[in-house]
Amino acid sequence: MSNITLAASRPVLADRIGSRTLATDVALIAAGAALTAGAAQIVIPMWPVPITGQTFAVLFVGATLGSLRGALSMLLYVGLGVAGLPVFAEGGAGLAKLAGPTGGYMIGFVLAAALVGWLAQKQWDRKVLGTIGAFLAGTAVIYAVGLPWLSVALGQLGYPNDLTATLQAGLYPFIPGDLIKALAAGGLLPLVWKLTSRTK
Known part of the structure; x- marks a missing residue:
């Protein structure tokens, strides 16, 4: 299958930067991990879950x-x-960090990226509302994995882990930021698509 056919079958922004090769894919995957690592260091300290730039x-x-x-x-x-x-956030590392209160969110990152990527392949990211919807769906996936994990971790640490306590610790403080991120993406990604379409 040619690079052109592959790009057409997965029409995302990365496929517009040049020819599709294994080396390009590896570089993009590494760059995405690096971007996430950098965003994880943008932190507003909170316990048990800090506010970071990771989810965006x-x-x-x-x-x-x-x-x-x-x-x-x-x-x-x-x-x-x-x-x-x-x-990880605040320079964290190690298996213990993954097993802690925020580990579920990090597992959710994998699923969320897959979902948002799939929606982008369906061209959701070319319209403002579609992009916002995709980002909110991805955010929901992160919480779907992160909150139950957080509840278990809080209980193991001897803290209240009922539904109210879990939501107060791991959801409510983040809703305004999540909405801002989705709105920012809704403005950014369709604009980038328009710009790249003009240059092709």
């Missing part, structure tokens, strides 16, 4: 790389952190 990076990587490469990029990010590189 995760969803942006999924939207621009597509489902498979987006998911692989997040797997690489999590793998590097587990291996000991300080790529």
Whole structure:
């Protein structure tokens, strides 16, 4: 199958930067992991879950790389952190960090990038409302994995872990930021599509 056919079958922004090769895919996957690692260091300290720039990076990587490469990029990010590189929020690293209160969110990153990437392949990211919807769907996936994990972790640490306590610790403080991120993406990605379409 030619590179042109592959690009047409996965019409995401990354496929518009040039010819599609294995080396390009590897570089993009690594770049997505690096972007997420950098965004993880933008932190407003909170316990048990800090506010970071991670989720925007995760969803942006999924939207621009597509489902498979987006998911692989997040797997690489999590793998590097587990291996000991300080790529998690606040320079965290190690298996213990993954097993802690925020571990479920990081697992959710992989699934969220895959979902947003799949929606981008369906051209959701070319319209404002579609992009916002894709980002909100990806965010919901992160919470769907992160909140139950957080509840278990809080209970193991001896903290209240009923539904109200879990939502107060891991959901409510993040809703305004999540909405802002989705709106920002809704303005950014369709604009980039328009710009790249004019140059092709």
